Amino acid sequence: MSNELIISATQDGCRIALLKDKTLVEFHNEEEGSKFTVGDIYLGTVKKVVQGLNAAFIDVGYDKDAFLHYLDLGPQFGSLQKFTKLVRAKKINGGKLDKFNPEPDIDKHGKITQLLAKNQVVPVQIVKEPISTKGPRLSCELSLAGRYLVLVPFSNAVSVSKKITSSEERKRLLRLIQSIKPENFGVIIRTVAEGKDVAELDRDLRSMVKTWEEGMTRLVTANSRDKIIGELSKTSSLLRDMLNESFDNVHVDDKKIFEDVKAYVRSIAPDKEKIVKLYSGKAKIFEHYGIEKQIKSAFGQTVSLKGGGYLIIEHTEALHVIDVNSGNKSNREENQETTALSVNLEAAKEIARQLRLRDMGGIIVIDFIDMKNQDNKKLIYKTIKDEMEEDKAKSTVLPLSKFGLMQITRERVRPQMNIATKEVCPTCNGTGKITASILVSDLIEKNIEHLLVKQNEKDLVLAVHPYVYAFFTKGIISRRVKWYFKYKRWVNMIMDSSMGVTEFKFLNKEGEEIQLN
Template sequence: MSNELIISATQDGCRIALLKDKTLVEFHNEEEGSKFSVGDIYLGSVKKVVQGLNAAFIDVGYDKDAFLHYLDLGPQFSSLAKFTKQVRAKKINGGKLDKFNTEPDIDKHGKITQQLTKAQLIPVQIVKEPISTKGPRLSCELSLAGRYLVLVPFSNAVSVSKKITSGEERKRLLRLIQSIKPENFGVIIRTVAEGREVAELDRDLRNMVSTWEEGMARLVTANPRDKVIGEISKTSSLLRDMLNESFDNVHVDDKKIYEDVKAYVHSIAPDKEKIVKLYTGKAKIFEHYGIEKQIKSAFGQTVSLKGGGYLIIEHTEALHVIDVNSGNKSNREENQETTALSVNMEAAKEIARQLRLRDMGGIIVIDFIDMRNLDNKKLIYKIMKDEMVEDKAKSTVLPLSKFGLMQITRERVRPQMNIATKEVCPTCNGTGKITASILVSDLIEKNVEHLLVKQNEKNLVLALHPYLHAYFTKGIISQRLRWYFKYKRWVSVVMDSSMAVTEFKFLNKEGEEIQLT
């Protein structure tokens, strides 16, 4: 299975497409200066403490105050609050924690009023971007993600990803990290750390500690709402999380982004630097790799399946609804049950791709085609579960209900990706009405007379849709020939298939369009 990352520079950022076997599975539109990315750490100011919700609203610079629940303060909140005060009072120099005396963990069943007061300044991390009318969701359990490790300040625990199943490897990694980690820093060992040497893990750990210390140096003079530690770019975070042996190529069409990506890949995986390639083709990079067409076909309300079926995807404020239809598939199979199973299997795979592609979060309800066989229902459930394994967002998939509905909850950390796939009709400009086709020839005739007789145009060119072109040029004595006999001047008539049926335009001898009043 081949993995390719295609990066296209735009005027205000870049577009990033992840391809698996040439099929688009993830699409991101990254704009420069866009605020509130997941992972960013801000110096927040407490605006309001709400005892009834056991939560607080924090000002981080967004229109709506961000939400911080008591459970998101983290066990080490007292240590974070104490450290913040000492750093801002310049009692601690830098972000080193080796000489810092940590506080006891807070009570997990405690009250928000015991920990926060109005106008208090506290570092907070974005865990969910602003969505719809809601502000960002925050956490005070700060963490910095690296390629192989996740650094957790004020903790001393070292844990290993559950996906690393080998007992010996787990012990090796625990022993390694405990020997190299700084004091008062906890570490989570990621799945990709399996089999890695101590030098690679140590370099990753040092990079994160350095990022922490730089951020804490900014904290000394930071104003409320200021970003203290910024998450790396979307391109880099995708590479950090996904770069592995199956990654084949990273194609970039911009020299600056190419240099940045190459430098980043060199820093995290020097042996992979050669996979970063600068695209210099004449066609646009998304056109060349067939991504533009895939985007247009994948983001519409109706999504076609290769076997003949189709999905209808509706988005509401509360949930997403997906309806599975058989289309013309019903003509091919032996019976209704076989048809339903065939379409549902294909739909399950496409739906898993769509959830990831559009970054649909919250509650998703899928109306599969009704099936009577219990084993077939279990098979669809298994396929959906298997397809969702590669999705980085946390999700829960429930079996099909007796109504043939499947419910999925998927972690929502940023607004759903939405791309307009419908275009304004070039003929009616969205009004739904066009010029009466029977009058078009008369209108062209009047304009020809006006331009040749009154404006004395020479070398006149008339551009038309192929249908109208045939009307004016075919026949023994064509309309164009009649114009020559009448006005003693030749009018060149050219075809333009991009024009609508009733559309036309006149060009002068320099090839410029003549504006008709």
């Protein structure tokens, strides 16, 4: 199975697509300067303590105050508060904890009013990004994620991922980490640490301890709302979490991002540096790898299945609803049960992909086509469980009910990815009335004449919709060939399916768009 990461630079940041066997399975839109990413640590100020909720609302700089429940304070909250006061009073230099005397764990069933008061400052970590009308969700149980380990300050516990099943390997990793970890730091050993030697684990641990110490240095002079420790960019965090898999290539179309990614890969896995490649093709990188088309087909309300069935996906404030339909598949099978099983199996695989692709969280209700055979129902349940194994978000799947409904809860830590796939007509801007589309060819030819004859442009490039591209280029003596005979200059053309049928743009030899009057 091939894994490829495609990174496309945009004006505001970058778009990241993860492909498995050329099929889009994850899509992220990362904007520069975006705040409140999961994992970021801020210095917050308590704005309100609500005894009835046993929670507090914290100001971290978002429009709405963030939510912090008592259970999210963590057992070592007393140690965190004591350490914060000592650091800000400059009685402790840096973030070293070897000489720090921890406080006892707080009461599991205590009240938040005993620990927090209005205007109190407290370091907090984002565990859920702002979603809909809600502010961020916070925790005071701070942790720093590395490639192989997770560092937990103020704890001394060392735990191993349950997915590492070998008792010998678990003992080896526990012994290694206990011998190298600093005092008063706990460590969670991630699944990908299996089989790694002490040098790699030590390098990862030292990197996280350094990040913690740098953050605590900033804490000394930090003001309320300041970010103390920032999580990696989405690109880097994807590489950190997934580079252990059989990654074949990372393609980047921007020189700066390429250098950043290459440097990051070199720091965490030097042997993988060669897989990072700079894309220099003429077509847009998402167009070249067929991602643009997959995005348009995958994010609509209706999603087609290869076998002829289709899904209808509806979103509400409370939950997501997915309806499975057989479409024209019903004409091909022997009987209704066979048809239902065939469509439901294909739908189960696509639904697992859709949940990951759209990052749909909360409650998901799926209305599968009715089946009578209990074994078939169990097969659908097993299929969707197996398909969701690779999903990093935690989820719970319930078997099909007697009404043919399946309920899934999936961890929601950031807003759902939603891409508008219906295009507003570029000519009428949604009014419903346009000038005749056939006139676009005349308009393009007028602009070509103006640019080649009057402005004397060299190496002119014309970007158009694939339909218009075909109109100008097909045939032995195409329209483009006729332009060459007329103007004695070749016009390069590129297809861009993100453009409307009547949209077009001209680019100069530097690749910059030429503004037309």
